[in-house]
Each structure stands twice: as structure tokens, then as C-alpha cells.
Amino acid sequence: MKHLSVNHFKVMGFTLLELLLVLLLIGLLAGMTLPRLSNLYDTFRAASEREDILIQLGGLGYKAYQQGKVFTLTTFPATAEEKPVELPLNLPTGWRVVAESPIIFRENGACNGGKLTLFYQENLSYKLELRPPFCQAHL
Template sequence: MRGYTLLELLVVLVLLSLVTGLIMPRLTTLYESAVRAYQLQDVLQQIAGLGYQAYQQGKSYRLGAPKPPDQTDSLSLTLPEDWQVSAEPAIEYYANGVCTGGIITLQHATFSQQWQLNPPLCQPSAYVAQ
């Protein structure tokens, strides 16, 4: 007769369960890491488009400065949950789309990164090591 014995099948099932037990915790970490990387790229793309938004609206704005109470319109920066963007000193975006440049800090619940924005277009160009 051909086939596998019950003992061989049980050994294979035990090995599969051990491998699965080792891999499953890492899959959740891998997923969270991929989501965070996607969110980071999304935030950086939004920041790269702020100069064009200022140009389209024909108004000057500041990134990283508190908004005056009477100012209802501002640059559109939609951040994912648990994300914050700050700049010290504040970065000026002028009505012609040009900005002053500077360093922004992107903060998430699990990490913080600084990025250099080079004038005049303020594209996030370089990660600044802390």
C-alpha cells in the first residue's frame, strides 16, 4: 500500500503549527510597518504640493505656525490618525508658490523624523538624522 502513516501526518501538522506560531506575530508587525511607510509617503506628497496650493489660492500661508482665529481657509494638509507635522521656525508659503524652506518634524505615535525642505519649491528632499 502507498500513502502516509498517521504518525507522519501528525509530525507534519506539528511542524506546520510551530512554523505558523513563529510567523504570525511578525506578520502583524510587517503590516503595521507597511501602513506606516505608506502614510509617511502620503504626508510627504501632501507637503510637496503645499506650494502649488498656495499658488492656486493666491494667498500666503505658514506651516508650523498657529492659525489666527479669524482665518478659516488654510493649506489643505490631511494627516492620518496619530500624525503631527511641526516646523520651527514656521515655513512661509507665498502666493506665488515659493516657500522659505526649513526643517519639518513628522511625528507618529511610534517614531519621529525630520525632513529638509529646500527653497524655493520646498520638496521634502532629505531625511535629517536626529
């Protein structure tokens, strides 16, 4: 019978040190990327909400026609000092619309157009133009 030494067997597997090093690297990468994923989600959510607001603004002329009312857009939602404005807008939390001059949506579906700014929380703002006669929103 032949005597086999340890050198004849091929040892398969990883050492504990190698496994710990790999886990450490995975942890470091996860620690660097997860906060950025949260910011990425917030950016996509804000862009989606902005697009929804643009669609709503573009439909205000039709809503004025449909309801037979005149809507005037100045600041929405109104500040504490201003009189609340009745508008069929449903802005997500943190958004605000401020027009440079009043934009009037008439009961025939037309509007006078104008420029406005969309504010999101304290850090983002978007300049928009509503072009007459139907006031489709353009960034």
C-alpha cells in the same frame, strides 16, 4: 494457488503519528510567522502614508499659489493649546508635523524653507528639510 504474505505487498501512505508531527510543525511555523506579517503590514502602511505626506508637503507651495493664500506651517494638527492652522493637508490618523520654525508658503508659490519632523504615533519620527524656493521635501 500461491499463498501471499503481508510482506509481499508494499504499504503506501503515512502513519497517523507522522501526519500529526507534520501538522504540529506547520502550526509552530505559522505561530511564529503570522505576528511578524502583521508588523510587516504596519511598516509598509506607515511608509506609504509617509510618502503621501511628503507629496502633500511638496505641493503646499502650489496650493498657496492656486488659492492665492499664505500658509504658515508650525504644528499640524495643532495641539489643544495652539490656535488651529488652516492648511490643505490631509494627514492620516496618528501622524503629526512639527516645524522647528514657521515655514511660510506664499501666494506666489515660493516658501522660505525650513526643517520639520514627522511623528507617527509615539514610536517613529522622521527629520525633513524643505528647501526653498519651492519647498520640496527631503528626508
